[in-house]
Amino acid sequence: MTDREFLTLFHGMILGFLFLLAFAGGLASLYSLRPGLVTPSGLSGLKQRLFRLKAGTWLMAIVAWLMVITGTYIIYPWYRAPAPEGATDLSLYPRSFLRASETLSGLHTFGMEWKEHIAWFAPILATGVAYLVMRYGPELAKNSQLRRIVIALFVISFAMAGIAGVFGGLINEAAPVR
Numbered sequence: 398m399t400d401r402e403f404l405t406l407f408h409g410m411i412l413g414f415l416f417l418l419a420f421a422g423g424l425a426s427l428y429s430l431r432p433g434l435v436t437p438s439g440l441s442g443l444k445q446r447l448f449r450l451k452a453g454t455w456l457m458a459i460v461a462w463l464m465v466i467t468g469t470y471i472i473y474p475w476y477r478a479p480a481p482e483g484a485t486d487l488s489l490y491p492r493s494f495l496r497a498s499e500t501l502s503g504l505h506t507f508g509m510e511w512k513e514h515i516a517w518f519a520p521i522l523a524t525g526v527a528y529l530v531m532r533y534g535p536e537l538a539k540n541s542q543l544r545r546i547v548i549a550l551f552v553i554s555f556a557m558a559g560i561a562g563v564f565g566g567l568i569n570e571a572a573p574v575r
């Protein structure tokens with residue numbers, strides 16, 4: 398495995414796994430803050446839940462930023478590296494490889510263009526969720542509308558990362574960074 402392949406694996410699989418894990422834990426923690434599940438006698442349980450929720454949402458935000466920064470500033474330049482004039486083997490130049498094929502060009506023109514922009518929504522929204530959890534904490538257990546808004550932002554953040562991840566996986570399968 399080359400250094401580039403390892404960093405691509407780290408970016409997509411390792412950070413992606415941590416992001417998914419943080420999302421699952423955060424979503425379960427947010428959902429469990431419903432008034433019917435948090436009793437007055439369970440206030441110490443609420444403190445523990447909020448601690449885990451805060452840690453999980455900040456972990457998700459940090460991992461999302463690591464994913465988008467490594468993707469944008471490390472892997473993306475390798476993807477966009479221009480092929481030398483007259484090159485016939487484009488396998489080392491993923492963007493040129495995709496654009497040279499009629500059947501694969503859509504992965505660049507649609508997939509990568511979407512991926513480049515949509516991926517940045519994930520860390521922005523995840524950071525917003527982490528801030529709202531820190532700011533409102535126990536209020537999330539009492540205010541169902543606020544909790545639903547936070548859950549919606551959390552799910553949208555995950556969906557944006559998921560879309561970027563799917564496009565990234567498809568692009569890397571068709572034209573891997575080597």
